[in-house]
Amino acid sequence: MSPAIRPVLAIHGGAGTVPREAMTAEREDAFHAGLRHALRAGHAVLRDGGTALDAVTAAVMALEDDPLFNAGRGAVFTADGKMEMDAAVMDGRDRRAGAVAGICGPRHPVLAARAVMEQTDHVLLAGPGARRFCRQVGLEHRPTSWFRTEIRWQALQEVLERHRLGLADDGNEARKHGTVGAVACDALGDLAAATSTGGMTAKMPGRVGDSPLPGAGTWADNASCAVSATGHGEFFIRRAVGHEVASRIRWAKQALDEAASAVVMDELAAIGGSGGLVAVDAAGHVSMPFNCPGMYRGFVTADGGLHTAIYREPCRIERD
């Protein structure tokens, strides 16, 4: 028995934050409200004695429906103007995992990932086979127009124009990427993680990022931690970020925050991998490091306190 075990849920809405100087008070409030809505959805599951797996699924579904975030509705566009979404879930009880890559159609890509985990012998389905599977299992679908947002379309035009002019990256993270994710520890101390993304603006068609790859953008193992990452996916894949945080805990006996911070602030930063992650462990500790200007993020504690933040600032706290 560990009296330290408390249900906890942490989420992110991506490291691709709007630059501070371009952020208006209304927009900022809208991001905080979107994060709180997702925290409430996940917390309702935990409060009713539900599993960490159901809690992270519920939180990610809320963020997928919110066009402010780059996942589901509001996903970014590939270089040829299409949307290709990636998602994953992982259950820390037994390291079961499910993921999809390169799909557009299911309203909730995270449910497609769960269906892969729960209804197939596989871990990751991609492309046309994944899309066919999503129809076969009866997932709710939406037309492309439902996912499309003008702001993401304009971001694509800007990135393509910069490429055409041969301009260097101007550091506008919001134009490039984003992602949503959640990690949770339930009342039994079981862990789970879920991540969902449209990927990176103007990515090559067929490109798959870190989000749907267990061990990179998504990881959950009761013996160590649950991790959901956001940032420049190629770097996160090369550092096996989720697994690396877990390995530091398991083998180097590091505390959650020490391990997560070392991976994000030292390992990733050293190779130019901008981004961050949210992580929890089985004692209910939370870590949310990022090495870029901001990361939409939040956590809810067992008493229902909703903590949200965007830049390097103290969290706004609301209680239901």
Ligand code: ASP
């Ligand atoms: N990690 C995501 C990807 O590379 C993008 C992001 O989190 O911003 O697809």
